[in-house]
Amino acid sequence: MPAADTPRAARRPRAARTAPPLGSLTQAAHRENAACTHCGSERVTQLTMSLTDGTPVQFVSCHVCEERSWSSAAGPLSVDGILERSRKR
Template sequence: MPAANAPRAPRRSRAARTAPPLGSLTQAAHRETAACSHCGSERVTQLSMNLTDGTPVQFVSCHVCEERSWLSATGPLTVDGILERTRKH
């Protein structure tokens, strides 16, 4: 058993990971330009997410007309399609 005041062995350092810059939604340079597919407004919230089944989608919600849409690599998804893909079997 080491003595109470014995120096510790140095910890192994982890390989440095480079994280992507987070940016800021309040700064225009960090915002992606998107438009509502219903009314054309650019006042939208856009989020990238993966559904429960692993499908990557872009969720777009309009602040003007309140339209919500989910876009996958194969095109737009319906609400029923989203619910089916997020249902745990």
Template sequence: MPVVSSSPARKPRRARAAQPAPPLGSLTQVQHRESAACGACGSERVTQVAMSLTDGTPVQFVSCHVCEERSWRSAAGPLTVDAVLDRTRKR
């Protein structure tokens, strides 16, 4: 006896175009480190991460290993912690 499925036929998904990944930096390998500096103390011992906030704003997050300063910068300039929190809230 043939098996009959009650679920509708699924359409095949369209493949997304692959986006090239940005080069990754490194804290341990000098030749792969990006030249970023802390805005507070000037140290180059920072971790820098590119990310998109919940509202789609692309930002650079920088965390200093010397003075522990953390900052976010968008294309429009530096963002305060309150501005980052406002942009990351789900509505």
């Protein structure tokens, strides 16, 4: 039989996965309290990330005033604080 005519093995159906909601402008209904700390606009991109030292932070970038901010559970973080926590030891 030519390779194109060989039967394929039966595939098992994949389990349905529920994707987490995106936290950006594309799905405004899924954003929770995402607003610029400088101008109050809700036109922001918000990302959750972990810094090199393991600190979980929220990064918010405003599409109106271009303000960028980082915060942790302890409160707002400065750029210098972010850079210090992101250095490899």
